[in-house]
Amino acid sequence: MNQSGRLYFFCGKMGAGKSTKSKQLAIDEHAVLLSEDEWLSSLYPNQIGSFEDYLKFSAQLKPLVKKHVQNILGVGTDVVMDFPANTQQLRKWFLDMASEVNASHQLIFLNLNNEQCLRQIAQRRNEQPERAAFDTEAVFIHVSSFFEAPKASEGLNILELSGKE
Secondary structure, eight states: OOOOOEEEEEEOOTTSSHHHHHHHHHHHHTOEEEEHHHHHHHHSTTOOOSHHHHHHHHHHHHHHHHHHHHHHHHTTOOEEEEEEOOSHHHHHHHHHHHHTTTOEEEEEEEOOOHHHHHHHHHHHHHHOGGGTTTSSHHHHHHHHTTOOOOOGGGOOOEEEEOTTO
16 A cells, blocks of 8 residues: 655744745655645636635635645645644644545644734735735734634644744
């Protein structure tokens, strides 16, 4: 029987560096990188104007992504997902995705405080002006209201990194 790949996924507030870390991890681990932002902007161009739009289209994407990732894991290839795992419900989706195909997993928790995240969001606004409408303190506060830090009781393999790594 083939060895399944490993699923890597990230938890952290908006601006914590999930996309940056996921790109580097995919290189380091020779893994397939899947970015929710890329999938959403390709499949639903100019249709995401609010957080509610994002939630709707993200939910539509999940069944296809799950099957795709399970197929990749099933042939022994590691997958790094730049999709947020910021609530217990979302983390269960990732955990089920891995366990249903007997793949191992690693949740990387980027545990940065609000000030660190807001500083990185401000920097991202300068580097990617097309994101300026969404990368605001108001959006950060709204999105952060849904954030749930991971707990050991969720049955996850958690690697916690602070802002110093």
